[in-house]
Amino acid sequence: xxxxxxxxxxSAERISPYSDEELxxxxxxxxxxxxxxxxxxxxxxxxxxxxxxxxxxxxxxxxHMADAGTDAQEREKTYMLFNRTKKFIKYxxxxxxxxxxxxxxxxxxxxxxxxxxxxxxxxxxxxSIEAKLKR
Numbered sequence: 687x688x689x690x691x692x693x694x695x696x697s698a699e700r701i702s703p704y705s706d707e708e709l710x711x712x713x714x715x716x717x718x719x720x721x722x723x724x725x726x727x728x729x730x731x732x733x734x735x736x737x738x739x740x741x742x743x744x745x746x747x748x749x750h751m752a753d754a755g756t757d758a759q760e761r762e763k764t765y766m767l768f769n770r771t772k773k774f775i776k777y778x779x780x781x782x783x784x785x786x787x788x789x790x791x792x793x794x795x796x797x798x799x800x801x802x803x804x805x806x807x808x809x810x811x812x813x814s815i816e817a818k819l820k821r
Contacts, residue, residue: 701788701792702785702790702792703791703792704790704791708802709785709790712781712790712805715805715809716781716809717782723775724775727768730771733764734765737757737760737761738761774810777810791805793813794812794817795817795820796816800812800814
């Protein structure tokens with residue numbers, strides 16, 4: 687006998703091994719990290735904007751070639767950090783979705799509970815230590 691969609695949704699409602707109180711605890715950690723990442727993203731964005739404005743304001747002849755190269759390298763590094771931070775925020779958002787779906791804290795490889803200490807250290811992880819070490 688096949689289950690209806692509604693029956694499947696109810697049976698899969700709580701996959702998370704953590705209680706609602708624990709999930710809210712993790713939500714707090716994630717929101718704090720997300721807030722910090724948003725602040726960092728704004729700083730990086732301002733830095734990139736400022737760097738781009740400064741590079742167009744000065745003529746190519748006023749800077750030494752080495753200075754221009756250093757400036758370009760710094761812009762590239764800032765841009766990479768900017769993209770990395772954006773990606774981190776996406777991971778945090780997906781972790782919040784898993785909390786909402788009550789699927790947070792389950793290893794996507796082993797299907798086992800991810801240790802609380804690991805989630806406190808890396809709250810967006812989807813892998814248990816066991817699965818991470820196998821990769």
